[in-house]
Amino acid sequence: MSIRHTLFHRIQAFCDVLLSVALFASIIISVHGLTACSSRPSSVPASFSESSDTARIFPDYRDVVIPPNIAPMNFMVRDSLASEFVVTIADIVCGATSDGKIDIDANAWRQLLEKSKGNTLQVDVYAHRDQGWIHMKPFVMTVAEEPIDSFLSYRLIEPGYELYRQLGLYQRNLTDFTETPIYENNRTFDNVDNHCVNCHNYQNYSTDHMLFHVRAGHGGTIIVDGNEAHKITIKHDSIISAGVYPSWHPTQNLIAFSTNYTGQVFHMLHTEKIEVLDLGSDLLLYDVERNAVKHIVHTKDALETFPCWTPDGTRLYYCSARRTEIPKDSTYMIDFIAKYDSILYDIYSIPFDSKTRSFGEPRLEVDASSQGHSTSVPRISPDGRYMLYTQGDYGQFHIWHKSADLWVKKIQEDGSENTEEQSAYPLTAANSAEADSYHTWSSNGRWIVFASRRLDAAYSRAFIAYFDKNGQARKAFLMPQRDPELNTFLLKSYNVPELTKNSVKVSIEKLNHVVYNTEPELATYEE
């Protein structure tokens, strides 16, 4: 009896411990977010009344043009009066969680897109309110014929000011929801290892050649060649700083960099919050194979930045502003900063002879300054017919300027000069009242992806817009996520979205090794 009694108690105690552990684990797991968001299986309500109400959905996917290979366009219905939802997208029926989130079946979605190329998809939202089911006004999504490149890489970083902690470069498979890190900095604070990464760039939509910068600890520029990587650094008395904004030549192992002396200041009352200013900047040409660098332009009276090659590699576009002459005394910085809103950038191009690796005379492409505006980030479409750029009221760090919008300029096929009035125009349908900037073309020229702060004026998100054959963009839509609320809960910004045809080949372990364990090779400066 005694033995049985003891055994019983021990088993009971063991179960108690197991229960406690399970309870604790459930707390941890629920915090971990492993609790799946399960859509209730549903069917279209048998009876419902028609409503003139428009469903409030997030993200706004009404009347957008979407790629035929895009991941399911999950959204959530926001209706505090309703307790249940059913959504139909063409012939797909989706149930929704009580908070209105729909999670579209990926296989059904893929099949639907495949058969709907060039057609529209009607989306019907049914909501169950106190009076019963209602059918709200339907909306449509149009499926384009042309796919978007499968991978989008970006940096995730707090929309911050001066400090950084956990940040990284990530690539998202746009055909599903997979996001994988390309490189992440040290997760735990460490005086020696703390570093920032930025300015990732690829050669001609391929991940065979890639680069990004490492700043602070373990600094240098990481050059990726297929599965291999190495670290270089650009330093010379005549060079302002290490390479900054990059553009990889489409066919040769050459990279154009800007080199910038940058400062930032913070407004106390202005509608803008931050100003990032270049106090000096030039352009560099870096030869990857020879590890050699030389100036493209080296001027004292101009600020050149944001280089960008044409798809055939025969011209280099860039932005340039006149540098105000300010005497270098003790108030130099204050005087310079005080003129922040009078620094206006135009776009120039300069011919490049790939045989001699020499540049010709610059040509003004967009004269924004004469109109009291400023431009940044020129990007040429893959067919060479359009230049996409950002235009704002002043300066070049348009990612923090509400006035920043996407503009396009038609490029003459014969390369002749073009008057801006005739050919430059804003992409009104894609733009917003908040900052729209850092755009990238898809390799087929039919899609543009850019960073926009339109959701809340603080956290930039990746938006996708269709660019039609007539040079007009359609309404931009938020990059779909499995859980649409990720856009709310993610306290980081999407920075510098770049489309590529394939995923990055080099492993994160390899990049970690190169960053942490190798010394940068100093590039040779050539006069």
Added chain:
Amino acid sequence: MKKFSSFISHYRTIAYALFFVLAWIWATWWMGDLYRMAYENSFLAADRTLMHFLWQESFGTMWIAGRALLLLYRWPLIGGLAVAVLLTAAVWLIGYCFRLRPRWRWLGLLPVSAWMTWVAWLGLNLFFQHEPGRTLGVLLLGVLVCAVDAFVIWTFKSRSSHHQHLEAAPVTLSTWLLTLVMIVLCFGAPTLVTSLRHPYARPVTHMQVQLLHEDWVGMSETAHKHAALSYRPLAAYYVVALIHTGHITDELFDIRLDYDSLYVVNWTGQPDVGTNYYIVDCNYAAGLFRAAEHKAIEQMTMDGPSLFTLKHLTRLALLDSNWALARKYLQILSKAPFEGAFIERYSAMLDSPDRVAADPEFALLRQTEPAMDSFESYYEAPVFLGYNCALLAGRSKTALMHSLLSNLYSKRMPAFLERCQPLVGTMPPRYIAEGLVTQVKKYPEVLQAFPQLNMTAQLFSGFLRDVSTELKDRPTYARELFDRYHGYYPYYYFFGNLKATRKRTTNEHGGSNAGVN
């Protein structure tokens, strides 16, 4: 004697009960406000995206477990109870696992006392620029390890032999006394460490808890109660309280403003003056909303989201009429338990500029919002009152007063006199008057502009006579004179804030004090 024997026979029960009660008192009354603010500087939600920052950290799971326990400190009495239970369990489990005989059972107190002393040693670093769930995570892990160990022993060892081994030895009076002494030492060590190393930590966190309840008078009273302490965070939160009570022009210099070391370190492990501890609250209270947002975002970048930063960012977004951003932060806060009241209060202001304008706190702080744009780097230290020493344009008389007081605090007398122009012909508030008379000798025209100050000037002359000896060696006599003259600006001018850390230009000296902290 029989009674005593009976008492002795309940040795274990009484000792554990005593320890538990003392632990509860320590964890609630002594450390309650510190852990309450650790809770406020923490964040826990059942969402992977929101907790990503912490999961990525080394020991992230342990910190999350610590944060889960920290949640109970929303109510310090309950949080303290949980910690007391864990500490008591730890003592018992250590004794059980190591088969300590009654005579040596006090050894189980040592690791517990070490943990408590470590917590006390951290001071504000319990959460400031360090993981707030760290200490409780370590405690939980320790107890868990001991519990598993004890369970293994209990399951696989012969229960009778183990039990008999423990109970065999008799409990003597000396054992009982030794245990009592060790219990006292167990709590004495951390209490002494807090009192000697971080005497400001409890008052400061108490003021912060009062701030959470908008008990501005209470904050001011706490600062007055600890007026002789001289630490930056105490002064900073005192100023925040005075801004709300409206007594800044007659109470600012009531407390010591000399600033001893906080003994805190920043993320890099270097000693830190602690400005980032209070800068968001100070900027916010001074109406410098953009600067407050800047610092709050940076805190979030470095420490991950916390209730403290998210609440500030919500208010700042509302003040900026950025409803979408305010909604985002409120949605995030709604994922944290126990924040319903905050969410209810501020959700009502979404999309409603009228409700934002009608909020008394917002209305008060808006009075000192900058009147024109400038850059943050153009503002000058000190951070108290929004480091607006250089402020030349304000949107209210309150803003002018803040500017005058920051110049008085910084002892920038030429700038102070320049900004007194709008007050010419009036009877200025007390500290302004006392500041003006300190300049009469150098600028006799002050009395012509302010003839009402004759009496104040006579009092000042009397003060100079009284302290003529002490003026020759001000650092020596500063503390001694504080008890007699605290709250009197000329005392502060000559004897306060003497540890200059900032070089000043010649034309800023303006007086006999070379600088301020």
